[in-house]
Amino acid sequence: MRIFSGIRASGDKTLGNYSGGYRQYAATQEQGDAVFCIVDLHSITTAYEPEGLHEATLAGAAMLFATGIDPERSIVFCQSHVQAHAEAAWLLSSVTSFGELRRMTQFKDKSADQEFVSAGLFTYPVLMAGDILLYQTDIVPVGDDQRQHVELTRDIAERFNGRYGDTFTVPKGVYPDEGARIKNLQEPERLMSTSAGNPQGVIRIVDEPDVIRKKFKTAVTDSEREVRHDPDAKPGISNLIEIMSVVAGESPAAIEARYDNSGYGQFKEDVGEAVVTLFAPIQERYRELRADEEGLRRLLGTGAEKARAASAPTLEIMVERMGFVRP
Ligand code: TYM
Numbered sequence: 079m080r081i082f083s084g085i086r087a088s089g090d091k092t093l094g095n096y097s098g099g100y101r102q103y104a105a106t107q108e109q110g111d112a113v114f115c116i117v118d119l120h121s122i123t124t125a126y127e128p129e130g131l132h133e134a135t136l137a138g139a140a141m142l143f144a145t146g147i148d149p150e151r152s153i154v155f156c157q158s159h160v161q162a163h164a165e166a167a168w169l170l171s172s173v174t175s176f177g178e179l180r181r182m183t184q185f186k187d188k189s190a191d192q193e194f195v196s197a198g199l200f201t202y203p204v205l206m207a208g209d210i211l212l213y214q215t216d217i218v219p220v221g222d223d224q225r226q227h228v229e230l231t232r233d234i235a236e237r238f239n240g241r242y243g244d245t246f247t248v249p250k251g252v253y254p255d256e257g258a259r260i261k262n263l264q265e266p267e268r269l270m271s272t273s274a275g276n277p278q279g280v281i282r283i284v285d286e287p288d289v290i291r292k293k294f295k296t297a298v299t300d301s302e303r304e305v306r307h308d309p310d311a312k313p314g315i316s317n318l319i320e321i322m323s324v325v326a327g328e329s330p331a332a333i334e335a336r337y338d339n340s341g342y343g344q345f346k347e348d349v350g351e352a353v354v355t356l357f358a359p360i361q362e363r364y365r366e367l368r369a370d371e372e373g374l375r376r377l378l379g380t381g382a383e384k385a386r387a388a389s390a391p392t393l394e395i396m397v398e399r400m401g402f403v404r405p
Contacts, residue, residue, distance in 0.1 A: 098221020
């Protein structure tokens with residue numbers, strides 16, 4: 079089985095990324111041939127600084143290894159190192175409609191408050207479809223916010239296969255049972271993300287332990303005192319229950335039972351402490367890996383070679399089927 083997932087280049091990854099991304103990557107790499115991509119070409123679709131991208135890419139690689147991706151077992155590479163990705167995006171844009179892209183909610187959200195909306199932000203889901211389809215991917219482990227993009231990828235694959243003959247495996251998205259949509263601790267109606275929302279409610283994987291504790295202590299809850307999972311009536315507490323479930327590996331029901339009648343204070347403190355404990359060894363490995371820039375570049379170089387070899391046959395079939403003259 080082929081597994082593929084991508085993650086934007088950034089050193090500011092969150093507990094949400096851990097829940098929908100990293101922890102699923104580490105688990106799925108045990109199930110088949112896994113490919114993980116630091117999608118630096120995606121990172122330029124919104125305003126950015128070139129020096130910042132450089133740092134973010136290396137940080138992104140360090141975080142993948144720190145959270146348990148084994149470079150011997152899985153392919154880890156940087157999107158811009160494998161030119162097939164940019165090429166596949168162009169080819170696939172001819173089987174993607176304007177209307178489909180216009181319906182993407184992430185585009186609507188991300189373009190809403192920007193003065194300059196790049197064409198790249200609009201066509202980004204086509205690049206993502208290429209990322210996935212080039213590797214004949216069976217499953218795509220992601221968080222719920224990527225569901226619409228994965229569904230579009232399936233539609234693009236089916237349309238290409240229908241028009242040019244069977245070329246792509248049609249991939250399936252894989253979403254965690256708990257924690258597919260971790261919310262901002264201060265604004266529990268909003269996804270936890272570094273790009274929008276109250277930063278006090280965003281847990282970064284590299285946050286200092288005391289910062290994490292404080293953010294949990296001040297998390298927004300409600301005026302009751304019952305630790306109960308009910309996302310509509312109790313979004314703040316339900317989010318904390320999901321976080322505890324992700325971090326402790328327990329079901330929401332077991333957590334509810336454990337905190338029956340104990341009030342919110344102790345619960346919030348315990349969730350914070352559990353996250354601190356989970357992130358401590360990751361932070362330590364991350365610092366070590368990030369300090370060895372040469373080592374990271376070497377690992378990314380090997381990953382790029384393997385990714386080029388794995389993606390080239392698909393790109394070759396695409397161009398042939400589409401009728402291009404080959405040199
Ligand atoms: P990115 O970099 O925004 O996020 C990486 C992963 O983290 C998940 N995630 C969350 N999961 C739960 N709760 C949250 N609050 C939360 N925030 C983020 C995301 O769902 C994602 O799985 N477009 C993608 C990157 C991408 C990609 C791909 C993914 C490019 N090509 C091909 C899969 C396959 C993105 O921006 O993810």
